[in-house]
Every structure is written in C-alpha cells, then in structure tokens.
Amino acid sequence: MSIIVINPNSNDAVTEGLRASLSAFPDVVCLTLSEGPFGIESQRDSDSVIVPMLALMKQRQDASAFVIACYSDPGIDAAKEMSPVPVFGIQEAGTAMAMCRTDTFGVIAIGQPSILRHRKYMRRLGVLDRLAGERALNMSVDDTARGANTFERMVEVGRELIDKDGAESLILGCAGMAQHRANLEKALGVPVIDPTQAAVAMAHGTILASSL
Amino acid sequence: MSIIVINPNSNDAVTEGLRASLSAFPDVVCLTLSEGPFGIESQRDSDSVIVPMLALMKQRQDASAFVIACYSDPGIDAAKEMSPVPVFGIQEAGTAMAMCRTDTFGVIAIGQPSILRHRKYMRRLGVLDRLAGERALNMSVDDTARGANTFERMVEVGRELIDKDGAESLILGCAGMAQHRANLEKALGVPVIDPTQAAVAMAHGTILASSL
Amino acid sequence: MSIIVINPNSNDAVTEGLRASLSAFPDVVCLTLSEGPFGIESQRDSDSVIVPMLALMKQRQDASAFVIACYSDPGIDAAKEMSPVPVFGIQEAGTAMAMCRTDTFGVIAIGQPSILRHRKYMRRLGVLDRLAGERALNMSVDDTARGANTFERMVEVGRELIDKDGAESLILGCAGMAQHRANLEKALGVPVIDPTQAAVAMAHGTILASSL
C-alpha cells in the first residue's frame, strides 16, 4: 500500500513539514513537484501545476491513492478523471472532516485573496451553509511554514472565528500550517483539522476497504 | 487506541456483519446495544436508543473515539455533546466520504420511508445540492443483512441511481449492507461507500493526528 | 375539541406561563411532562424526554391536536409518525408564522449554545435564507420565566437583531418568554411571535378545517 502525497509547489521545506505531520500515518510517500512554483499564491500558480502534476501521477503506477497537498486543490478534477486509483484534495477532505466533527466550521487562511478563492470553491462543493467564516493570517506560505509569530497569530484568528463567527471547529487553510494543529487545538478547545491528515485518513480507509 | 463501534440495534447478526466489514481496520471494537430494538425502522426506534446508548458510551472510558453504526445517526448531537472523545455518525461520514470521491452521489436505502428521513437529515447537513438521488431496495434491515436476493436488487437500484439520477458514487444507506460493498463496486464501476468503514477511517485518522 | 399543549420539562411554573399566554385561545389543555428535566438546556435533555412524551401522547386519546411546547421541538418526528392527530412543534410553527408576517426574522435565544442548535434545525427546515440573525439573552430558562431584568434584556437584544441584523420580525426562542410578547412588540415596533401561540393557532385552524 502506498499513499502518494504530492506537494505541488517546489518548496522542499513544505514537503518536509508534510512528512513530519504525517509521520504517524502508515504507508505515506511525500513528493515535491519540482516543476511547481516556490509557493502557490495566485490562481495562475495553481493552474500552472496541473499538467506537470498529472505527468508525475502517471509515472507513479505504484500508488494506491493520491493526495494533492495544496489547499486550492489544483487539478483535482483532471486528476480524478485520469487516475486509476482514488485521488483526494485536501480542501475537500478537510471540509468533509470538519463537517463530521461539528455543525459549523471556520477556516484560517494565509492571505486575504485566498478567502475569496476558497469561498468560490466551497460554493462549488455546496457546503457554504456550514461555513461560519474564514479569516486570514495575512502572511506568505513560506512565512507560515517557518515564521516565529505564526502560532500566536493563528490563536488570535482562530479565537475570532469561534467568538465572532460561531465556528465550532477550525480547518487549517494551508498545508504548511500542519505543525501547529495540536497546539492550536489545545489552546482553543475546539477540533482543529489539518486537511492533509484528513485526506490521508480518508485515502487510507478507502484502500483498507478495497482490501476486503 | 480503541475505536468503539456501537450497533444501536440488538441484532447480533448485524454486529457480526460490522466486525467482518471492519476486519481490515485496526483497533476496532464492535458492540451491540442490548437495550435497542431488533431493527431501527422508525423514528421512534431511532430516538428510543439514545438514552441507553449514551449510558453505554459513558461506561466505555477506554474509547479513543466512537462510531454510531446506524444510518439514521441516532443521538449523534447528544453523543458529541457529552463524549470527551470524537464521535462519528455513519450517515455524516458516508456522505463526507462520497463527497470527496465524486461530485454527485446516490444513496441505496432499505425502505421507502427512510428516503424521506434521510432527505431531512441531508438538508440539515446542508449537502442536498450534491445528492443525485436516493432509491430503496424495499426490504427489511434483517433481510438485507441475510437475504439471498439482496445483491441482485442492489445492482438494479444502483444502476438506476447512476443512469437515471446521475449519481457518480453510491452510499450504502444501512450498516447491514456492508458485505456487498466490494462486489457492488466491481459490478457498477463507480465508488461504493460503506459508511461504517468511512466513519472508522475518519475516527482512525483523528486519533493518529492527536498522537502527534 | 381539545388542543393538548405539552410542556416537556417538569417545571410547573413554565406550564403556568403557557396557560396564561394561551388564555385567549379556546379548547387548550396544558400539561407538564413530569418525567422531563426541570429545564431543557442540552441536547441530552431534549432527547431524554422523547420516550415519556410519546407515552403521554398515547394516553391522551381525547386530543384533537398536540403542541410540543419546547423550542427545540423534541421528538417532533417520532410524535408526527405515531400520532393519529396533527402535531405541531413550536419552533416549526413560530418560524412559519414569522415568515408569513415579514421577509426576514430574528430569534431571541436564551443562551449562546442554543443558537447553534437552532441554526442546525433551521437548516433542516430549509429556511436559513430568511433568518436575519439569532442573539442570546444569556440567562437560564428558569430565570427567563421569572427574572426581573428579562424584559429589559429582551428589548436590548431585539433592538440589535433589528438594527444590526436586519430582522423585520422577532421570534421568542423559548416557551418561557411568552409573557413579554405584547410589551416587546410595543417597545420595538415590529411583529413579535410567541411560537406556542403560533402553534396553537395553526392547530386550531387545522381542527376547524377538519370539521367542514
């Protein structure tokens, strides 16, 4: 069994972070898409990774499932269309997991512009009625993964989502925030979902079910 | 780690079926709610199990997570409210998993009346825009678990959901249909979701994430 | 003709309040569910009254209609399923009445946690697009029924619902607030709906229609 988690940006630090946050999950292989931009911060960035990502997926005939580890779920439709094995997008999976934990959920985004992109995607998913709100850290992907003040800012933004917007759980709206999940959950007292962990869990369960 | 799966009806054959369908999933304990009715076929049946089920959950301090293995998700709100560990309902989890696999999904129900009950619940979940349709086998819970013609009827109903309603994946709308999942997926060529497996996978991932 | 209004908590003061607020309505009998908790303030409380309430309903073969007088509409589905006569839940009826008076409505809740429970229920009812907002008094059920400052707090919260959220009418989100309806309507200048009165009115009309 092999769950291949693709980081579609070319920042290896992000891939390392994925490996760390998935270390308790069995049979996971994390790959960096070397053709990707250093960070996916625009729609163009997101769309530009699709063709090379599909090519990478085609090479990995050993995959039992794929996880696309970028919160904008780039290429998710094309990947599902062409892949012979299940494909999970992390925005889809994180949202699904949050909706199983609590009635309403909030999302912590990195920057303001991604809020509107996520909203469009959640409308497509038909789940907007469950969204309590989304608020931004207003930091870059790279800063979020490395920065010292990231956690304090996440607590602050998470608290607003809970108190002002009525969020009963929170989704980390970027694969690079994973290291803060456990501490944030402790600090805020509500379920905090790392969407990559959610996607890997669902991929894992799908593969186990197929083995029966 | 211990994922406690509660069959809220008192039919041990159903619990046995759960054990079989979850045999590939680690750390799962399946329990029968002895106070439950033999089958949950009405709203009254569903509501009547809540108080004893909450009592059973209170006793199981060893649980890392609970799964309520009846497709009407009886007592899901009260269970989440009082349980110190995560609780997953199988209708919630099955729907979440299907929504991660394909855009639209269909549901195979046991009897006609449950279709309207499920519809009300999916409206509450805010996911009706993803439902392609729900169709009934028109068999009892017990028959579905044992009956010889069940599989043929499931293929027939599943085919209608795909061809007439546009379903791209199917959810088995009763814990007792689990044994047919793999064969139905093979016969129909679309993802078929056993909701108990989905719930256990999500519970498992939640526990693994907490271990980090 | 006999409209049986059931107070599913065991607080007789609340039942007395119901009698007072329904004194102008003919053919109403108000009962206390002696097996209920003193106040329904959690989901467990709400679910725990269902079985004894159904038993009480079964005994009352003289009923022409039932009204379940708790804003969480406990057991509404099971009650409708088993009762040979019409059953009205007060959240359903209050919402329906408000939607006939104005386009948008607000709800005055007792405590913060009930806001999320109501939201889930209104989503199930498919009426969220009409909800302007819900705000809490942050008092207990018992305080609301007895407390001296209740009215002042209701005016304050109602004013916010109108001015900040755009509510054109208000629903009293607890059977125990009924005594303040008329004064609140005078103070705020918008329709204020007591949901028990709404339910009794609809029950009454249903019975009259059946007599033709």
Next chain:
Amino acid sequence: MSIIVINPNSNDAVTEGLRASLSAFPDVVCLTLSEGPFGIESQRDSDSVIVPMLALMKQRQDASAFVIACYSDPGIDAAKEMSPVPVFGIQEAGTAMAMCRTDTFGVIAIGQPSILRHRKYMRRLGVLDRLAGERALNMSVDDTARGANTFERMVEVGRELIDKDGAESLILGCAGMAQHRANLEKALGVPVIDPTQAAVAMAHGTILASSL
C-alpha cells in the same frame, strides 16, 4: 374582531366558495374586489388588482387582519407596507402550514403556466428545498370551482405528487379548490391544506395573541 378576506377577482361564485370553506371560522368577512378581472390567470391580471385592492383595504378601518385570497398573493408586499393590521397571503400561509405538517409538500396547480409563477415565488420565499413537486389540473379557475370532474382530476394529480414526487402533504394551489379539501384528504391519506383556511387560522391566532 374582523378578518377581512378579499377575493381579488370579480367572480362572486369564488367568493361564495370562500364563505363556505370558512364557515367554521369565526369573525370572517369575505369580499369580492369588483374592479378585479373575472379570473386571475396571468401576471398582468395579478398586478392589475393591486391598486384597487389597496384602496379597498384603506376603506376597511374595521379590519383586525386581512387575507388576500388568491394563490398568486397579488400586492402582498404593498399591502403589508401600508396596512396598519396584519396581512396574510394565502400562498405564504398555505406553504407555512404545509411545512408544519410534513417535511415535503406538493402543490396542485390549475394550469401549467402557474407552476412556473409559483416556483419563482417559492424561490423568493426561500422554501424550494421543501417542495416535492407541483402538478397542474389544466383547467380554468372557473371550471375548477364548478366543474364536475374536478375532484377526480385532483385525486389523480395528488396521487402523482405523492407517489412520483415524494410529497407528504398537498397544498391546493387556488382559492377555488377549497370545497374538495376534506374529500381529497380522505381519498389520499395525507394532509391536504386549503391555503385560505391556513391564512385565516394564522390571522385569527395573531389577533388572539394581540388581545392578551
């Protein structure tokens, strides 16, 4: 107390029918709008009655509440805006009543074109998620009120709404169908709502509440 029910078409036979169907309801006065068209069968017909109807309402200072007894709810917004007493539209009230009786409802329309008009209005009401379906008798307003075959056709159409569309209750989509309510309910075994009775019941309850 005086509930003034306005038939906005000039067909006195329809007003007579209203009187008959409301005979069990106290304090009701039924009026014909003499300036109205003989039957309201187009949007132009519906809009043309607004100005004279508002004038009629202004004259009736004795009204405790108004009911506009045409299923297209002509002038409902303007009437609510200018009337010092509550105003009920029968499509609004019939829909509200049906939604309190069952989860899904169906509507029996007179002609095909009104189905699309009603759909637009129900979308505005935000209740489309509860609509199981609407089907037409394909008869004129006048025929429906008088015609011999009307009842047989109503049974046939109602049966389709229940069996094919999943309607759990039915609304009579024209004030002129009222005489058939009781027999239709008996024939079909589901709640059948006459929307004028529903509106009068809600008006009556509103007035009673104001008397406290």
Next chain:
Amino acid sequence: MSIIVINPNSNDAVTEGLRASLSAFPDVVCLTLSEGPFGIESQRDSDSVIVPMLALMKQRQDASAFVIACYSDPGIDAAKEMSPVPVFGIQEAGTAMAMCRTDTFGVIAIGQPSILRHRKYMRRLGVLDRLAGERALNMSVDDTARGANTFERMVEVGRELIDKDGAESLILGCAGMAQHRANLEKALGVPVIDPTQAAVAMAHGTILASSL
C-alpha cells in the same frame, strides 16, 4: 433597431440622466412614464406604475427591446409576458453583469428600506450566495441624482462593501446614480456596474443575434 428605455417615475431629470449615461450606446430611446410617481420609494409606488407602463409598452410597436429603468424591476413579469420583444429589468441585468465580472458583488442602495426589498428580489433570482452585502447611502432618489455630496458618500459606502463585506464588484442600486459610475470605478479600483447600461448592452446583443 430601437431599444426603448422606460423611466417609470415621472421625474424628467432622471430620464435626462439616463440619456447621458447611455449616450455611447446606439439606438436607444429614453421615455418618462408621465403617469408614474415623482420617485419610486415604496412598494406601492413600484406596483402602481405597472398598468400604465404596460399600456405605454403596447403603444410602442417600434421597439426591438424594452428596458425598465428602475432598480426594483417593476412589472417585469407582466411586461415579459405581454411583450412580443425582449424585456430587460435593470436589477436582473445589473446582477447578471456583476456576476460575470467577479465572484461576489455588493450593491449601493439609496435608502435602508430598499435593502430588504432588493434582498427579497435577489432571493427570488436565486443569486443570494453571490451577494457580499448591500449598504445604503440614505439619501432620496432625487438627491442622489442631483446632490453634491453624493459621490463622496458613494465612495465611503463602496469602500465598506469592499473592505468589510468582501465585495469584488459593485452595482449602483438605482438608475439615478449612473453619472458617478466611471469616477467611482476609478476611486475604488473594482468594477462598478451601472445596471441600465448592463441592460441596454444585453438588449443590444439580443437584437444583434436576432439579425443573423
């Protein structure tokens, strides 16, 4: 080709404003409805123009298309029903145009009461999920068309729609604001839609398509 734009109020200054804002569009004829009120500021005003407007439309057999240039789209359904040529309402067209430019949009209303009227109409249009928010200038129609401070107030309100509500484009919620479109777009840096221009553009395209 002749696109007849009807100002349904009797204020010729508003019609002059329409002519100015449409001066770059070919084949446009702007008419004042002399029977209309001086400004449409209530639902009654809006409904009262329907009958004379339909009469005016009937006289203009030379029309290739009609545009009803009042943001409440008075009589739009009746006009479409009776007109042999296409009819465009400016709220419908403005909303459609905004939805083609950006995902979310905001609306600048003249007065607070119109916000709730527009909301009801946008719910009917089924587009509420795209609305970021609506905020009012709190000025009269006449002031808006003439007033000196109008532009400053529009910038202020527009800024709030963008910054607080997340609007990515803005619709001018009254035909009389047209003169400020270009400057407002420059000042705010997002697309600003004059709904009459949008309606005329869509009418023009419909006529051109018919010529092929």
Next chain:
Amino acid sequence: MSIIVINPNSNDAVTEGLRASLSAFPDVVCLTLSEGPFGIESQRDSDSVIVPMLALMKQRQDASAFVIACYSDPGIDAAKEMSPVPVFGIQEAGTAMAMCRTDTFGVIAIGQPSILRHRKYMRRLGVLDRLAGERALNMSVDDTARGANTFERMVEVGRELIDKDGAESLILGCAGMAQHRANLEKALGVPVIDPTQAAVAMAHGTILASSL
C-alpha cells in the same frame, strides 16, 4: 475597440463558426489557440489550455476585452486575475443572459459527461436553483459543428428540456452550436442563447460604458 474572442481549441472550423455567428457584432477579432487540443472533451483538455491561453492574452495588449469561447470556461479565474481588461467566460455569460430572459433555463450539452462538469460549475456560480435541466446531444464537438443531423437532434433535445424539465429558455452548451441558434429559436418558440454572442454583448457594453 477590440474584443478578442479566443477559441481555445485548435480546430479552425470552430473559429470560423465563431466568426460567422459574431459577424453582426462590431470590433470582434476571433483567434484560434494553436497550442490547444483539437477539441476540448475532458477536464485535462480544459486545464491544459490555460497556460498557453494566458500567454496569448498577454501578447494582445490591443484587447479592450477578452472572451474565452469554450463552454467549460477554461482558465477563467486566472485570466481575470492577470488581465488588465475585462474577461468574459461564455458559460458565465450565457447563463447570465438566460437568467435575464426567463426564470428557468435549460442547457443543451454535447455529451453526457459534460453535464456533470457543467453542473459542478453552475453550483459554483450559485445558480442551480434556476436550472430546469441539461440534456445531451451525445455527439462530438466536431460533429456538432459539421454534422447534418445536428439541428434535428437539437430540436428533439430542446423540446424535452421545455416539455419535461420546464425550461423557459435554452442555452447552447458549446461554442460550436452557434449556427443553429436562430432556427432553433424559431422551431421551439423560446429564447435560445448562444453564449458567445452573450459574452460579446456584455463585453461590448462594458467597453462602451468605460468610454463615458
């Protein structure tokens, strides 16, 4: 003024068809994306054109507006993000135009798979409540543009959308069907929208408005 219409597939016959259907519209330049596939029939095809299409757009500094003439609106978000001038997608524009003509609309698709892709996109647009239905010709893009029986099949499918699904207008769900618009409208008696014409009309109006 120059409206640049990009055919993102490399089939020049389709571009020729666009030129013909837009011949009455001024200032239009139609381009073929030579890097595109011969026909866009999968999600991968659709995604693969984004990068070269953005490059083409960057070269055309002379554009006053762009229209992406493929019904799947490939790259629409990235194009709007990077383009200094307005960009219109034809699915967005066709839907917007249909929603201004009638309350409900239907879509004629080329093949069955595109129906589900379009549904996902219309859910994202938040307009599903207006969709009466979508039905497929079940022909290839190339056949549709050339084939002799195309028109007969379009009449048949359009008739079903009107009679069975309640569509009041129709959208041609592929840029290659444009030549049949006028005849189909004549044959069916409801508005038929060519989405490319709709997009060009809206682009044209946007440019005219900017000139004031």
